[in-house]
Amino acid sequence: MHLVVIGNGAAGLSALNRFRAIDTDSQLTLISAESGTAYSRVLLPYYLRRKIPYENLFIRRPEDYEKLGVRPEFGMRVSRVHPETHSLTLEDGRSIGFDRLLIATGSRPFLPPVEGLAGTNVCHLWTLRDTEQLDTLFQPGRRALVLGSGFIALQAAWAAQQRDLNVTVYELLPRIMPTILDERGAALLQQRVEEHGVEVRTAIHTERVDRSKTGVLTVHAKNHPPLEVDLIIVGAGVRPNIEFLAGSPIRTDRGILIDEYMQTNVPGIYAAGDVARGPTSFGETHQTHALWPTAVEHGKIAGENLTGRHVPYQGSLNMNVTEMFGITVASMGKFIEERGHSSHPVENGPSHYLKIVLREGVPVGAVALGGAEDAVILGRLRPWVRNRRRLPDVEGFLKGRYLLPRQVA
């Protein structure tokens, strides 16, 4: 059997590992658009703020692929998939056959429709190349605008601030971190960000960017005086890399639609990670998370099923954690109350906030701003959310009771 994996990120690597742990005979080919061995996207901001050295970005060495019995094709894009002939066309014109295929091509950042935005000194923080470019642009005293206030945007802002740039954040929506924090958490974090000297503007509509001959960028926003900066970092969300599937019978809808076995509508063709829309813990059938943990899980289940097994996925649970502006920020599941939800918020001063959201006593999500121990609490809560178990006593849980719900024990 010949398995071809497209993508050298969290999903692709996790699938390769799992597959090889079960099937030691089949031929494995990895095709990656990026030029070198795998690096960790999660770590890029940690390098930019000099928390880790450059070499720690790399999570695979060339010999790791060899050890796994994988033939890598780095720096190569797939231009077409032909399910009917079980083959791929590469951008250099070559054709590769496969018995089974995993598409784990990931996503790429989206450039919002702002006039004049595309051009020099406007970057994302997504790839290794973006990071290297930002690294040279991060000179003390320079002025940076961060467009967007999601996880990556704010980590970029923190890195820039730590490297002594003057940083401003523009968020289109009325509050920061709209998909990671609830309103209270966002307000507390914004206060924290501002204490670090970063200016945050919410509900601001950026309309146009002008470039001067000297490279200064003038940013025009609705009802707001123009802002002059030296660089712009865009963190306005990502889009799946599915263009090469145009005209193929593989079903897509803002991502590749997969079932609980990570299989697409075409038998033998699977998808995983940011590019895939799969089931969630809450019963949704097709959802994109574009999160590292979801990609790892997708890859693991896909890798297992690609060997011929038939193992269903229990569904992804969105979870986020990072350190930013000296505080731990974490969230999981449904952390904004919906109808029928109750919540259990705990707040101790401006630097500690923890809220557990429940539905009929079953935890459905949580959000935390504070220390590492809050991430530990969310970790302990995760099996309860996932297995939909009633938590007998939230106060007790927070004090360390209820080690594990029944199913996991």
Place this chain on the structure above:
Amino acid sequence: MRIVAVDPTSCVACRNCEYACAFKQTGDFDTKASNIRVNFYPEERVCIPWTCVHCGEGWCMEICPAGAILRNPETGAVEIDAKRCAGCKMCLLACPTGSIHFDKVELVSKKCDLCGGDPSCVKFCTSGALQFVEEDEAYSFRRESLDAKLIRLFGLTKRGS
């Protein structure tokens, strides 16, 4: 592999295990540094020391975006390489039993590494509550009365039931 097994009926909550663990790591007795933690449940009159059980498919190990969590081939322990850890805390969110902690000085995650195969907590346990035994033996010295207490306390159920 062998893991640190706990018999809470024997635990007298002396917290020697915490002191031993902290001392082994830092040369000091500040139990905040300990990877094993004794949990007290006064109403049930139970105290339970708890540390990593080195899961077969450690979710922390699979999820670590830095490739910093690996299994020690000799001891079987799931270990964090502090030189590779970026301090992203994803493992803290991944561990269902809260067995990974954060080193606030080094800003990296840390956890039990079985002291290289000779765990200090077991060595200095005063009551025999901690034992370094093969995994399948780890649950054998649970007793009926204790099981009842645990079920009440954690909503646990026996394996397979």
